[in-house]
Amino acid sequence: MTASEDAAETSARGRTWRDIDLRAVAPFAALALLLIVGALVNPNFIGLNNLANVATRSAFIAIIAVGATFVISSGDLDLSVGSMVAFVASIMILFMNSGAIADPSLMLAAAVALTIIIGAGCGLANGLITTVGRIEPFIATLGTMGIYRGLTTWLSQGGAITLREPELQTLYRPAYFGTILGVPVPIVVILAVTIVAAFVLYRTRYGRHVVAVGSNSDVARYSGIPVNRVRTIAFVIQGVCVAIAVLLYVPRLGSTSATTGILWELQAITAVVVGGTALKGGAGRVWGTICGAFILELVGNIMLLSNFISEYLIGAIQGAIIIIAMLVQRSLVRKS
Amino acid sequence: MNPDVADGAPVVLAARRVSKSFNGVQVLFSVNFELRAGEIHALMGENGAGKSTLVKILSGFEQPTSGEILLDGQPTKLPPNGQAEALGIVIIHQEFNLAEHLTVSESLFLGREVTRFGVLDRKFMRAETRRVLDQLGSHVDENALISSLSIADKQMVEIAKAISRDARIIFMDEPTAVLSREETNYLFRQVRKLRERGTSFVFVSHKLDEVMELTDRVTVLRDGQWVKTAPTSILDGESIAQLMVGRELSSLYPAKQEPSVDEDVMLSVAGLSTQYVQDASFDVRKGEILGFSGLIGSGRTELMEAVAGLRSRTAGEVSVRGTPVPAGDVHAANRVGIAYMTKDRKHKGLLLNSGMTANLTLQSLDRHGEHGYLSPKSEAAALERARRRFDIRVRDGRVVAGRMSGGNQQKLLLAKVMETEPDVIIIDEPTRGIDVGTKQQIYHFISALARDGKSIIVVSSEMPEIIGLCTRVAVMREGRIVGILEGEEISEQEIMRYSAGLKKKTAA
Ligand SMILES: Nc1ncnc2c1ncn2[C@@H]1O[C@H](COP(=O)(O)OP(=O)(O)OP(=O)(O)O)[C@@H](O)[C@H]1O
Numbered sequence: 115m116t117a118s119e120d121a122a123e124t125s126a127r128g129r130t131w132r133d134i135d136l137r138a139v140a141p142f143a144a145l146a147l148l149l150i151v152g153a154l155v156n157p158n159f160i161g162l163n164n165l166a167n168v169a170t171r172s173a174f175i176a177i178i179a180v181g182a183t184f185v186i187s188s189g190d191l192d193l194s195v196g197s198m199v200a201f202v203a204s205i206m207i208l209f210m211n212s213g214a215i216a217d218p219s220l221m222l223a224a225a226v227a228l229t230i231i232i233g234a235g236c237g238l239a240n241g242l243i244t245t246v247g248r249i250e251p252f253i254a255t256l257g258t259m260g261i262y263r264g265l266t267t268w269l270s271q272g273g274a275i276t277l278r279e280p281e282l283q284t285l286y287r288p289a290y291f292g293t294i295l296g297v298p299v300p301i302v303v304i305l306a307v308t309i310v311a312a313f314v315l316y317r318t319r320y321g322r323h324v325v326a327v328g329s330n331s332d333v334a335r336y337s338g339i340p341v342n343r344v345r346t347i348a349f350v351i352q353g354v355c356v357a358i359a360v361l362l363y364v365p366r367l368g369s370t371s372a373t374t375g376i377l378w379e380l381q382a383i384t385a386v387v388v389g390g391t392a393l394k395g396g397a398g399r400v401w402g403t404i405c406g407a408f409i410l411e412l413v414g415n416i417m418l419l420s421n422f423i424s425e426y427l428i429g430a431i432q433g434a435i436i437i438i439a440m441l442v443q444r445s446l447v448r449k450s
Numbered sequence: 451m452n453p454d455v456a457d458g459a460p461v462v463l464a465a466r467r468v469s470k471s472f473n474g475v476q477v478l479f480s481v482n483f484e485l486r487a488g489e490i491h492a493l494m495g496e497n498g499a500g501k502s503t504l505v506k507i508l509s510g511f512e513q514p515t516s517g518e519i520l521l522d523g524q525p526t527k528l529p530p531n532g533q534a535e536a537l538g539i540v541i542i543h544q545e546f547n548l549a550e551h552l553t554v555s556e557s558l559f560l561g562r563e564v565t566r567f568g569v570l571d572r573k574f575m576r577a578e579t580r581r582v583l584d585q586l587g588s589h590v591d592e593n594a595l596i597s598s599l600s601i602a603d604k605q606m607v608e609i610a611k612a613i614s615r616d617a618r619i620i621f622m623d624e625p626t627a628v629l630s631r632e633e634t635n636y637l638f639r640q641v642r643k644l645r646e647r648g649t650s651f652v653f654v655s656h657k658l659d660e661v662m663e664l665t666d667r668v669t670v671l672r673d674g675q676w677v678k679t680a681p682t683s684i685l686d687g688e689s690i691a692q693l694m695v696g697r698e699l700s701s702l703y704p705a706k707q708e709p710s711v712d713e714d715v716m717l718s719v720a721g722l723s724t725q726y727v728q729d730a731s732f733d734v735r736k737g738e739i740l741g742f743s744g745l746i747g748s749g750r751t752e753l754m755e756a757v758a759g760l761r762s763r764t765a766g767e768v769s770v771r772g773t774p775v776p777a778g779d780v781h782a783a784n785r786v787g788i789a790y791m792t793k794d795r796k797h798k799g800l801l802l803n804s805g806m807t808a809n810l811t812l813q814s815l816d817r818h819g820e821h822g823y824l825s826p827k828s829e830a831a832a833l834e835r836a837r838r839r840f841d842i843r844v845r846d847g848r849v850v851a852g853r854m855s856g857g858n859q860q861k862l863l864l865a866k867v868m869e870t871e872p873d874v875i876i877i878d879e880p881t882r883g884i885d886v887g888t889k890q891q892i893y894h895f896i897s898a899l900a901r902d903g904k905s906i907i908v909v910s911s912e913m914p915e916i917i918g919l920c921t922r923v924a925v926m927r928e929g930r931i932v933g934i935l936e937g938e939e940i941s942e943q944e945i946m947r948y949s950a951g952l953k954k955k956t957a958a
């Protein structure tokens with residue numbers, strides 16, 4: 115019987131350390147490390163102002179990446195998000211320029227609703243093409259990526275689409291530049307979106323279905339889960355997240371062009387992967403994704419504040435980050 | 451017993467005081483094991499006793515936490531990840547792992563491809579594959595993709611792969627769990643032939659009759675500890691079972707309970723056809739256990755999947771309590787209370803990377819909260835209940851399903867399906883990979899469900915199970931129901947006659 119007592123003892127010891135899931139912790143450890151590096155590079159870096167700035171600027175990618183977490187967890191991929199931002203933003207501005215509604219507040223409310231609907235619609239189109247059309251998500255969204263981008267170019271006739279009504283501009287500006295209880299609105303929005311997303315993914319039936327479909331769609335089907343519906347809804351969630359990002363984007367510059375959102379899909383996917391979500395589906399980490407988006411933005415910020423790396427290398431560094439994240443993920447999987 | 455395996459035959463592989471822990475949870479306690487040249491050694495024990503773990507340690511797939519491995523009497527550290535193959539040690543895994551996108555002959559020669567003038571000699575490899583498969587009496591096409599094979603055929607390929615490698619020591623972890631009796635016979639013939647040549651085998655199985663028939667010695671493990679090693683000839687099924695469970699087993703099957711004739715018909719299937727199944731008709735009454743027997747490939751699973759809405763049907767009606775169930779709609783089938791438990795637990799049954807709770811409640815999430823919101827408390831309670839009810843034994847409650855022992859995975863799958871509280875329960879191979887003690891529990895459990903007024907269909911390739919459990923037995927052959935047997939007719943010979951096509955009666 116001493117043998118099993120031994121076992122009980124070792125298991126008690128082993129447990130505390132196994133409670134830490136390395137994969138979940140890794141992105142936050144990386145974030146902490148970056149903060150330390152940044153502070154060493156430039157003392158201004160660690161200031162509350164600078165950090166709030168960084169967080170605010172990461173809002174677009176962070177919110178889009180939250181949507182991507184759903185799509186990727188369910189085993190799909192959406193390459194069209196960058197083009198979708200440009201397309202949805204163009205429609206929103208064109209609608210506000212149309213003068214269809216005289217009252218500015220009403221007009222703004224209608225524009226917000228329209229934006230969400232168009233975003234959801236774009237996501238729905240992606241979802242239906244992949245599921246009902248049975249086309250690989252990579253190819254399907256590569257196609258819609260071209261379509262949304264092309265439509266934007268056509269709508270803008272190759273130039274920019276700019277919000278003209280000054281009254282609307284003033285009314286809408288605080289949505290990006292304002293603060294709530296001293297916290298910049300974009301940060302509040304990031305938090306709200308993430309909390310809702312985490313709740314949906316971890317605490318609802320739908321979230322469980324997403325993970326099941328992503329880890330093994332046969333098992334999901336045999337368990338009576340409507341696989342295609344679950345996947346399609348994930349694309350719709352992605353579309354809505356893109357729309358929310360657009361709602362923050364439009365008041366910032368008040369204009370869009372055919373080059374808006376280029377390569378954002380790459381950044382969103384990077385944020386998701388850096389955050390610890392498996393690219394092959396079956397596990398989603400919403401908070402990790404947010405952490406990943408911050409990391410991307412922080413790296414850029416550190417490069418700007420430091421003098422020894424050219425900021426023109428940002429793209430290359432971000433590309434390297436996704437590869438490193440994959441390597442780290444794989445080595446952690448092997449160890450556990 | 452093989453006369454060559456005298457007590458003096460040299461020991462080729464041995465484990466000395468081997469212990470193993472996973473993440474601080476100990477699963478093997480100072481186990482001793484000896485394998486002699488030219489013997490077939492059975493390794494027995496309940497689900498989770500540590501058989502697969504010991505086999506993995508002896509073949510290098512896991513390293514012992516303490517203790518040593520002796521190869522030909524020399525302490526050895528076996529190389530990991532199947533590299534022990536170079537030393538002549540080959541393993542057929544319980545949860546087999548074939549690359550799905552390769553053809554049969556490619557996977558047979560994986561890692562030791564034959565070349566001629568630097569170019570792959572596909573012709574030779576195909577011919578060689580054919581030869582090995584023929585020896586095993588398998589009709590699998592050597593050019594077929596692994597992904598297109600049934601589980602039984604995949605198992606045959608896995609066996610062919612091991613046998614073709616000229617090994618001195620072959621570990622077989624429940625190789626026959628998915629095979630038909632005929633395929634098993636072919637396998638045993640090959641195993642005996644190789645034994646004559648001095649190959650040693652370790653054979654893990656829960657089928658006591660096979661162990662009695664094939665093996666020379668038996669080692670029994672219980673709760674990760676060595677219990678006994680003895681020649682098979684001095685043991686019998688009963689005594690092995692007792693050693694495994696550590697207590698006396700009462701009768702395996704509960705008393706049969708015929709539902710009364712005027713009991714309502716719960717499930718009615720009329721003229722159902724799919725691509726393969728033709729014109730299947732049968733009824734199941736309330737409280738009845740209907741068996742489905744037949745050779746592998748006779749269409750039982752396809753028929754059941756069509757009944758459960760997992761597969762489309764080309765003709766026919768399915769109704770529950772007189773209400774028709776729409777075709778190809780799992781949801782509709784679930785709503786009227788039909789549940790199907792797949793026999794392919796690894797690919798269709800369990801999420802191998804998720805924990806027990808997520809698997810258990812996957813099919814019944816509606817029960818654990820309102821408006822789509824889940825209550826962790828209610829889920830935890832469900833897991834507690836299921837673990838008790840189905841005796842799911844894990845040493846670490848947070849283990850992912852893929853790392854549970856095979857038998858405990860099966861119990862978890864059964865528990866998962868039962869969570870939906872179905873009225874019509876279709877169980878495809880209920881006790882695949884389950885030890886005798888648990889088998890008995892599951893049979894009693896099925897019988898209790900029937901007494902509660904549930905209707906149960908048991909699809910099984912294990913004849914004793916069908917005979918011991920069912921009050922009526924449908925036999926399928928080549929996609930058709932060739933007979934439905936009742937009462938005295940239910941016997942091994944009679945069922946065999948129908949499934950071999952020697953006898954036939956129009957379905958009732
Ligand atoms: N990689 C692993 N990580 C954690 N626990 C493991 C791992 N592999 C096995 N175990 C645990 O070790 C114990 C013994 O498992 P093992 O697979 O050896 O049982 P078994 O005797 O083969 O049972 P069965 O008859 O059900 O196949 C189980 O409790 C199992 O959960």
Ligand SMILES: [Mg+2]
Pocket residue numbers: 501502503544623855856857
């Ligand atoms: Mg096992």
